Structure formats: structure tokens, C-alpha cells
Amino acid sequence: MNKRSHQQPILIVEDNPVDLDLTLRAFKSQKLDNPILTARDGEEALDFIEKWEKGEPRPVVILLDLKMPKVNGLEVLKELKTHPRLKTIPIVVLTTSSESTDVRDAYQLGANSYIVKPVDFEKFLDVAKQIELYWRVLNKVDE
Template sequence: MSAYPPILLVEDNPLDVDLTLRAFQRRKLANPILVARDGEEALAWIPRWESGETLPTVILLDLNMPRVDGLTVLRTLKSHPLLRRIPVVVLTTSKEDRDVQVAYDLGVNSYIVKPVGFDNFMDVAQQIELYWCVINELPK
């Protein structure tokens, strides 16, 4: 068991999962990374968190996924009394104004369009790590 709270990555694209895991591994991120491969898997974590499993320090959420989309996951998390304070960062390919607007209306903490290329993704991973895992102070 890690002394650091986990990060939950909700992403259905295996290449993006691999890219994210490699970027954080290269950064030597201390927080363990949990992966939910679609929105349904992400929502399946809720009973575990309700029963006392360590809450993630941040949730990285894709929007365009099969079975349950990211906006539905976001709506569910932000309406849950235990989970609504967990920072959620949308990490998606969608630049649609409507997606950005709806995500913020639902309470997203940050909206990042996935960069192209590993080096650019490394920069994003570094910023996520620094802000959400080191600088940001979460309520107890």
C-alpha cells in the first residue's frame, strides 16, 4: 500500500492509457495510478470508496467513452456527498465549446485538451503532478 493517495485515470483508449502511464512513470510519480477503462469501470469504484478505500487525489477523466460517457461520470461524482470534493480533470481530445461548458457546469476542476506527441504529453503530466499531487491542498 502506497503512502500516497492514488490517481484514477478513466480512459478507454489503450494507447492513451499507455502514454499517460509512461509519462507519469518517467516523472517518477509517487502516487499509484489506477485505471478504469471506461465510465462504467469508473463508477464501479464508488462502492469501494464508500466502504473506506483511499480516495484518489485527482481523477483524470476522458469524455468520449463507450458504455458510460465522461460527462455522466462527472455528474455522478460531483453529485455524490463523499466524492464531490475530489478534483476531476477532464483530459480529452474534444475541443467542443459545448463539452467545455457542460463540464464546467457540472463542476469539473480543470479541462485539458490532450496534447499530440509524447514530449508535449510529458509537459502536461508534469503540470498535473505538480499542481494536483504536490501544490493543491485537499480537504481532510
Template structure:
């Protein structure tokens, strides 16, 4: 039996094709054992709740951009953290927003971490490595 089958995925919520490609390349280069599921807007992100209700594996962590079409990331965060079961999923806001109000609102809504997207690929690789190490390896999750 392949041990990777029991490894929970990462949900990446990102609408910018360049940032999406950069993130997926960084994860691939670091050889993450976690499969990455992608939602390209807030509606797609919220649709995962129904998928999890239907038995799909809940992610180890959600990487959430806040500047999203259809439903913005802060509303996605609000709904996730308001859910009786899925509110326990760690959510890391990974965004280009440097707005103080976005940062405060995200923490008021229960975000677990807020990271400004690095500009260079090498810095992004460092962030990807830290995300994987902390949220997918070291962090204990409720069962």
C-alpha cells in the same frame, strides 16, 4: 514505514489503449509517487465509488476522458460532482474533444480543469508533470 503508503492514488479514466499507454508511460517517466488506478470505461469509473465506500483510499485527482464506452465521461462527472462526499475530489477532464459544448457542460457540472490531450509525447510529459505538481503536491485537499 514507507511514506508512499500515505500518498493518495490518481484515478485515470481512459478507454483508448494508446492514450492509456502514453499517460502511464509519462507518469512512470516522471517517477510519480502516486499509484495510478485505471478505469477503462464509465461503468468502471463509477464502480470506484463503492470501492471508496469500502475503505479504499480516495484519489488525489481524477483524470477523466469524456468519450467513454458504457457511461460517457460527462455522466461520470455528473454523478461524481453530485455525490455528497466524493464531489470534493478534483476532476481534470483530459480529452481529445475540442467541442465547445463539451467544455461548457464539463464546467457546468463542476469540473476543476479541462485539458485537451497533447499530441506529442514531449508535450504530454509537460502536462503530466503539471498535473502531478499542482494536483498531487501543491493542491490542499479536505481530509
């Protein structure tokens, strides 16, 4: 495993407290040692851009909900993927929406993956394992 990826945070952008708790519990059960950052809406997510520009560690991956208040996930995705220094951060859309227009729009804006949230905790654990395996172990990152 890449030592640097353990030091980089994972950003979870999620407005639903139940889904956020489910995600945090799933990652905790995987004994993830990456710091976890959270943003409870798209506006909070975009606030991280300034911090990353000032040298704070960029996330190894961003888990992004689409249906959020203030600024929706597609707008956040567009902003991050058009940013010259942040566009390489992998973004996994993790949402309840299985609408084909959302899937299409997310990929057109540069999403690296699109996952519809499972409602069952055990299935969510499987999703967390797959995210960890792919983004922390298998995926080669540019350092």
C-alpha cells in the same frame, strides 16, 4: 509535499489503450509514487464509488476522458460531483474534444480543469508535469 497525497491513488479513466499507455508512461517518467488506478470506460469508473464508500483510499485526482463507451465522461463527472462524500475529489477532464459545448458542460457539472490531450509525447510529458505540480504540490487538500 503532502505525505497523504503520496498514499492516495490517481484514477485514470481512459478507453483508448494508446492514450492510457501514453498517460502511464508520462507519469512513470515523472517518478510518481502514487498508486495508479485505471478504468477503461465510464461504467468501470463508477464501480469505484462502492469501493471508496467501503473505505478504500479515494484518489487525490481523477483524470477523466469524455468520449467513452457504456457511460460517457460527462455522466461520470455528474455522478461524482453530486455524490455527497466524493464531490470534493478534483476531476481533470483530459480529452481529445475541444468542442465548446463539451468544455462548457464539463465545467457546469463541476470539472476542476479541462485539458485537451496533446498528441506529441513530449508535450504530453509537459501536461503530466503540470498535473503533478498542481494537484500534488500546489493544491491544498482537505484531509
